[in-house]
Amino acid sequence: MRLRYAALSDVGRVRRDNQDSGYAGPHLLVIADGVGGSARGDVASAETVEVLRRLDEPPGNDVLGALAGAIHLSHDRIAQLVAEDSELEGTSTTVTALVFDGQRIGVGHVGDSRGYLLRDGTLSQLTTDHTFVQSLVDEGRITEDEARVHPHRNLILRAVDGVHEPEPDVFTLEVALGDRILLCSDGASGSLTDAQLARILAEGSPDHAAVTLVTSALEAGSSDNVTVVVADLVGDDEVDDEETSAAALTGPMLVGAAAEGARARSPRGSAAGGRVRDTGELAPVGDGHDGSASAGGGRGAGDGADLDPEEARYAPQPPRRFGLLRRSLVLLVLLVAVAVIAVAAYRWSQDQYYVGDDGETVAVFRGIEADIPGLTTHRVEEPSSLRLDDLPDAYAREVTNGISASSLADARTIVARLERRALCPDPTSSASPSASPSGTASGTASPSASPSRTPGSTSTRTPGSTGSRTASPSASPSSSASTGTTGAPCTEAP
Structure with missing residues (x-):
């Protein structure tokens, strides 16, 4: 398969400068929406496209790695530009890029520019917005319709800014013949519903669809720049008709701020290496003060603030709803858990x-x-x-x-x-120790009876003897030992 593509960008009917950039080529489609207002978001988007367009060649085996690497390189490039010029402090850009290898598509995405796929009349959104209101939608706090008019709909949580690591979403997409792909800045997706996008994409060639999308977004009241890239998946051997052959012969297409930057770098005043398609010459229908440009709830319209919403669009630390209440609840849960553990430990100790x-x-x-x-x-x-x-x-x-x-x-x-x-x-x-042993007489032994003679007994006298008799007195020695209960106190140890 191959891509048949078209790209178009318009400064819009309110903005003086186009901060969007777009690119379409045989192997690469890119949308970058510059953020920063006076901080020159056009520089960020143009430089990002300039870095990414090097991927417009037959990709290798690691498509997603190449995409993520190129987005990080654009981050480094913006950091370098800010270091060289302090007036660029605060500039950043969204980016949505598709790399095509002939069979599959690799997608890299940061911010709120969008990618869509139209297949058999059904439109599906490929990317997820990195915005504050999208987080509310994901949590079920508001609906998609409420997100379109939410006062903080301008706040994006991730962008390529040269300061914070971009952390792109990267994934592969299986495609088939007849699929149509749309990349667009929020100037289009914020003004047109999914049903309107599907209806417009279902008709005509990529070039026709691109022009109709931009015109419809402006008529719907978009107050932002509007940039779209439309591409069809066609057979590699399919012959382009009269309407599409001119686009096929022109090669890559560069639009928006990237085209202006290319024109400035080109000695002949034309975009180098790409065809320019910017419809900034369309007549404006409002100056942003009479309400005509705010009908569609576009960016910066109807907020009543003196500050251009584009300047406050990127907020790495967005305001959180119920932040104090949420922290209090978390602290309460922790305290309850500690109390339960402490009570259980105390009860155990008392057993x-x-x-x-x-x-x-x-x-x-x-x-x-x-x-x-x-x-x-x-x-x-x-x-x-x-x-x-x-x-x-x-x-x-x-x-x-x-x-x-x-x-x-x-x-x-x-x-x-x-x-x-x-x-x-x-x-x-x-x-x-004071006990006397048994059998040791203390004092004088007294015989138990007077000596008695028995028949046959003899009494022997020895000369010089005193006449004492031979007798076996039964001595009853008196013991002084006192032990209480015999052996009991001393036989056990605690």
Whole structure:
């Protein structure tokens, strides 16, 4: 397939300067709408087209990469121009560009110029406006009809300005024989409805459609520059008829501010490398003060402001509706989330228990052992009569540091063990060191009975002996050990 195209630009009936630029060639279609008013938006649009027109050749494999790269190069070019001339500060441009490889089309888009596709009588919009009112439409706050007359309809959120990265939308489009493509500045799309665009595009050749679109937009009251590029997808071997052959032979078409810039650079006063189509010679029908130019709700009409809306059109930081309310709601949601988490954490902490010291005594605490300003994280659940001084030093230190318990019952068990330990200071001994061992008599043993003789027994006397008898006295030694309950206090540790 190949493109059969036409391009046309008109300064309009209110503006003194044409800040739109357009280009149409065998492989490239471009619309750029300059923004900035006195900041010379025509320079931005013309330079952008000048950079992009280098893509008008059989594209390589990376069509979208080439498109995005060219838009970024135009961004760099504008930045360079502003650095060289401070009077250009604030200039910018929209851009919508299509690159055709014979089968598919790559699209790059920034701003509110538009691309449309007419297929089998049905018109569809290819691009999405980067505007404040479009964001309201996307959010369902206003309708498309309300967007046409919205007081902030002039505000665009993205443009090629040499300051902010342009972030273009890039995508591919499958096309077929018989498709018709329209690129236009908002001077046309803001004045004509989709139904009117579809009706005009459905008739005649690209050249006829371009002229009719511009004329219809002006008659509808457009107060802006109007620029259109129309192209048909035709067979590569299709022969142009008499009406289209002249356009086919002229090669690329350059219109609007880009054509004026080309004329200025050309020594012969004609556009270099492209045919110029600007209908600025059409007679104006109003001067912008009698209301005749505001009938269609065009840009800058009926706002009642002294400032030209074109100068305030590009706003990287547009005003937000209900901004304070939205921020307040976000803050409220965050506060509620934090409060819910805090309450859940506090409730969890109050289901915890540990054994610690309450001054000089041991007690069961409920909560967690932490110090948070303004918040009580623990309290005494059950006091006890056990004093820290009654415990061995090692156990006293454990209590001071806090002994975790899995439940209240577990905490009570720990306290009971500590009380038993208090009765046994030395965990390695089960009796007091002062206890006398069994079998060691203290004092004089007294025999359990008088010695008695039994038959067969003998009494032996040894010379010099005192006559003592051999007897087995049963001594009952008295023990001084006192242990209380045998072994119980000293067999368990907390």
